[in-house]
Amino acid sequence: MSIKKKGKPKNRSGWVMLSITIILYVVIAFLEPSLAISSLNKSLGILKTILPILLIVLLIMALLGTFINSKSIVKHLGEGSGVRGWIISLAGGVLSHGSTYIWYPILSELRNAGAREGLIVAFFYARAIKLPWIPVMIGYFGFTFTLLLSIYILLGAWVQGIIANKIIKKRKF
Amino acid sequence: MSLYMRCKQALLDALKSVYMIAPMLLAVIGLVGLFQVIVTPEMLHSLFNGTPLHDTLVGTAIGGVSVGQPFLSYIIGGELLKGDISLYAVTAFILAWVTLGVIQLPLELTLFGARFTVIRNFLSFIFALIISWATVITLETLL
Numbered sequence: 001m002s003i004k005k006k007g008k009p010k011n012r013s014g015w016v017m018l019s020i021t022i023i024l025y026v027v028i029a030f031l032e033p034s035l036a037i038s039s040l041n042k043s044l045g046i047l048k049t050i051l052p053i054l055l056i057v058l059l060i061m062a063l064l065g066t067f068i069n070s071k072s073i074v075k076h077l078g079e080g081s082g083v084r085g086w087i088i089s090l091a092g093g094v095l096s097h098g099s100t101y102i103w104y105p106i107l108s109e110l111r112n113a114g115a116r117e118g119l120i121v122a123f124f125y126a127r128a129i130k131l132p133w134i135p136v137m138i139g140y141f142g143f144t145f146t147l148l149l150s151i152y153i154l155l156g157a158w159v160q161g162i163i164a165n166k167i168i169k170k171r172k173f
Numbered sequence: 174m175s176l177y178m179r180c181k182q183a184l185l186d187a188l189k190s191v192y193m194i195a196p197m198l199l200a201v202i203g204l205v206g207l208f209q210v211i212v213t214p215e216m217l218h219s220l221f222n223g224t225p226l227h228d229t230l231v232g233t234a235i236g237g238v239s240v241g242q243p244f245l246s247y248i249i250g251g252e253l254l255k256g257d258i259s260l261y262a263v264t265a266f267i268l269a270w271v272t273l274g275v276i277q278l279p280l281e282l283t284l285f286g287a288r289f290t291v292i293r294n295f296l297s298f299i300f301a302l303i304i305s306w307a308t309v310i311t312l313e314t315l316l
Contacts, residue, residue: 043206065183
């Protein structure tokens with residue numbers, strides 16, 4: 001399931017963005033050092049939190065690459081995947097944990113392997129249901145509100161997936 | 174190809190993918206840290222004016238640019254609710270917090286392309302409005 005980027009120019013946007021961020025920190029450090037230090041501490045805290053999850057992501061990517069080929073992705077999440085594809089996508093979104101951006105590489109690989117656009121969109125939206133934080137939400141907003149919001153999120157994810165399938169131009173593999 | 178070789182190749186490919194996104198990931202984490210320090214709950218509260226439609230739009234917009242663990246949006250949302258901000262706005266805020274990611278846009282653009290990113294985020298914005306209204310109206314009807 002590896003991505004082959006034949007002839008594709010190297011994308012340097014990551015390095016550009018990182019350089020801009022570093023410059024921003026340096027400027028803020030000169031103007032208000034305490035703000036830069038607090039922000040850096042927050043960022044390091046986030047990094048510490050996501051590193052173990054990133055290792056899990058790495059492992060999942062390696063397992064996907066070993067046992068799942070493009071053909072099976074297309075079968076389960078590609079054209080003609082039907083109801084099963086929607087269920088896998090929505091359940092995957094709900095069950096996935098960690099920040100969205102650490103899921104980007106896996107979703108991008110699935111997409112490049114032939115997964116339907118709508119299923120990726122649905123996965124993204126279903127992530128709005130955060131199972132570990134459900135008790136906190138119930139504590140603040142009540143059980144009925146939490147249940148209703150969760151149902152509408154799943155419905156919304158599915159509808160957005162259908163819309164995305166219709167309007168995002170089909171890519172050729 | 175043997176299982177060992179397939180596994181080794183897949184691990185190398187996975188490492189390569191992570192290495193490729195590492196600079197953007199670090200940049201996003203750096204920006205998230207800055208946002209969490211600069212944007213305070215008090216600043217958020219001052220932007221609402223009491224009109225449900227305006228507040229829902231503001232809630233969605235603020236949730237979209239805010240970053241952090243989801244429970245932070247519940248805590249801030251809970252505080253906003255106590256401060257007489259409508260449930261429409263608070264629902265849109267907590268929904269946009271997890272579904273929209275302005276600060277993550279560069280990474281999403283890099284991996285998924287402009288068309289996919291714009292459409293996905295546009296749909297998330299519209300659905301934050303629709304779902305927040307649907308949730309509150311249903312809740313008011315039930316209770």
